[in-house]
Amino acid sequence: MLSDRSQILFKNLMGLYLNEGKPVGSTTLAKCPEIDLSSATVRNVMADLEKLGLIHAPHTSAGRVPTDKGYRLFVDSMLTYQPLSIQREAQIRQKLSPNLNPDALMLNASTMLSGMTGMASLILMPKKEREILKHIDFIALGENRVLVVLVFNDQDVQNRVVELESAITSSELIKIANFLNEQCAGKSLAQARTTLVERLNLIRSTTNEFMSSVIEATDSVLSEQLQQKIPFLVSGQTNLLNYQELAHADKLKSLFHAFEHHSEMLSVLDKSMDAQGVQVFIGAECGNPIYQDCSIVTTPYEVEGEVLGVLGVVGPSRMNYGKVVPKVDITAKILSSLLKK
Numbered sequence: 001m002l003s004d005r006s007q008i009l010f011k012n013l014m015g016l017y018l019n020e021g022k023p024v025g026s027t028t029l030a031k032c033p034e035i036d037l038s039s040a041t042v043r044n045v046m047a048d049l050e051k052l053g054l055i056h057a058p059h060t061s062a063g064r065v066p067t068d069k070g071y072r073l074f075v076d077s078m079l080t081y082q083p084l085s086i087q088r089e090a091q092i093r094q095k096l097s098p099n100l101n102p103d104a105l106m107l108n109a110s111t112m113l114s115g116m117t118g119m120a121s122l123i124l125m126p127k128k129e130r131e132i133l134k135h136i137d138f139i140a141l142g143e144n145r146v147l148v149v150l151v152f153n154d155q156d157v158q159n160r161v162v163e164l165e166s167a168i169t170s171s172e173l174i175k176i177a178n179f180l181n182e183q184c185a186g187k188s189l190a191q192a193r194t195t196l197v198e199r200l201n202l203i204r205s206t207t208n209e210f211m212s213s214v215i216e217a218t219d220s221v222l223s224e225q226l227q228q229k230i231p232f233l234v235s236g237q238t239n240l241l242n243y244q245e246l247a248h249a250d251k252l253k254s255l256f257h258a259f260e261h262h263s264e265m266l267s268v269l270d271k272s273m274d275a276q277g278v279q280v281f282i283g284a285e286c287g288n289p290i291y292q293d294c295s296i297v298t299t300p301y302e303v304e305g306e307v308l309g310v311l312g313v314v315g316p317s318r319m320n321y322g323k324v325v326p327k328v329d330i331t332a333k334i335l336s337s338l339l340k341k
Contacts, residue, residue, distance in 0.1 A: 005045060006049060008034055009029060009035055009045050010049055010054060010073075010078075012029060012034060012035060013029060013049075013066070014066060014070070014074045014078070016029070016032075017065055017066060017318060018319070021243075021244060023057070023063030024063045024065070026040075026046055027039050028063070029042050029046075046064055049070075050064065053070075054069055054070035055070055068282050068283035068284055068317070072282055075282070079321055079325075080322055081321075081322050081325055081326055082326060084326050084327065084330055089334075092116070092331060093334050095108070096109055096112065096334055102126070103156065105335070105339070106123050106125060107233055109123060109311065110123045110233045110234070110235040111235045111236070112331070113311065113328070114235040114239060114313070117313050117315070117324050117328075118236075118239050118242065119313040120234060120236045120237045120239055120314045120315065121233075121235045121311070121312070121313050121314075122233070122234055122269065122296075122311065122312050123232055123310070123311040124231065124266075124272075124310040125232055125233065125309055126308040131188065131189045131225070132188060133152060133184055133185060133186070133187055133188070133192040134151040134152060134186070135149075135181060135185055136148075136150055136177055136181055136184065136185065136218060137149040137177050138173040140169070140170045140173055144164045145162070146173065146217065147161050148160050148214075148218055148221050150218070150222060150225065158221055159221070160220070160224075162213075162217035162220075164214070164217075165213065173214070179211075180218065183195050183199060193222050196215060200212065200215045200216065200219065231266060232266070232269060237259060239315075240252060240314075240315070240316075243318070245316050245317075245318065246293060255291075257290075258288070267287055268287055268296055269312070272298040272300055272310040273310055275298075277299060277329070278298070278329050279298050279299065280295060280296075280297050280325070281296040281297075281298070283295070291314075293318075294314060294315065295314075295315060295317045296312055296313070296314050297315075297321070297328050298310050298311065298312030299311065299328055299332045301335045301336045301339070303336060303339050308339065311328065312328055
């Protein structure tokens with residue numbers, strides 16, 4: 001527990017450092033309107049804060065900057081969030097067009113969030129097996145060629161042209177499509193594929209080569225859709241160049257490597273899947289030394305109580321949490337409502 005005097009001084013130090021990004025000295029703090037103390041007294045209080053591990057001197061004869069422990073205290077106990085206005089929320093909702101398929105909507109949200117916060121944004125994508133197979137169709141193209149069309153989640157369409165060993169009529173394709181829609185439509189992709197494999201094994205035993213070939217082609221398209229090519233989206237990485245503490249070559253190289261090779265970042269995002277509301281990971285809490293001087297702000301997005309993924313931002317620990325946290329939070333809520341529709 002800090003005394004009232006120490007809290008006021010520490011909160012002012014945090015405000016100055018977050019705004020200017022420079023070590024804060026006792027003379028500067030003594031001039032703050034809320035602090036009615038001499039520079040000597042301010043130095044004594046700062047020494048106490050340093051002993052508590054809340055601030056430190058980055059180099060000799062410098063002012064003080066917050067430690068990870070200091071950031072944590074500030075975020076948990078002293079931060080005043082600035083809720084977005086109704087007008088600003090409406091603008092965000094309008095930018096996240098509901099007329100996009102889920103993958104395009106995620107990309108739109110990621111791009112918008114990085115632009116809105118001035119940081120790198122991250123979105124952990126929903127697992128593909130949770131997608132719903134809405135409809136299956138086949139179109140005869142002639143010369144033994146068939147177009148397999150699968151519709152997922154109303155707007156996401158995947159198709160592939162396959163070549164069968166022998167010709168098949170449009171009426172036969174309609175029968176097969178009707179049969180598969182009865183069996184698979186409305187199921188998750190994982191459930192639909194299980195059903196397809198079961199039916200395929202049964203049909204092979206009846207030597208119905210036409211149906212067997214078409215179902216094999218359908219299974220191939222469905223299997224491709226199930227492959228999670230990109231576990232999460234990243235946008236606005238170059239925004240990190242705007243922050244002095246992150247803008248040196250080795251630091252950026254490490255961060256960009258983490259974005260590209262997903263394992264480091266996935267561990268952080270996975271933690272947020274089971275958490276309630278917005279989570280703030282500061283420095284070492286992010287799980288790897290490459291995130292020193294960084295913070296990651298995340299929150300889950302969901303549909304009807306089921307968490308589908310996580311979105312958030314990566315930026316300097318010296319970020320304006322009071323503004324960033326509400327933007328991450330409202331983007332997740334709007335994304336959830338659009339995915340539900």
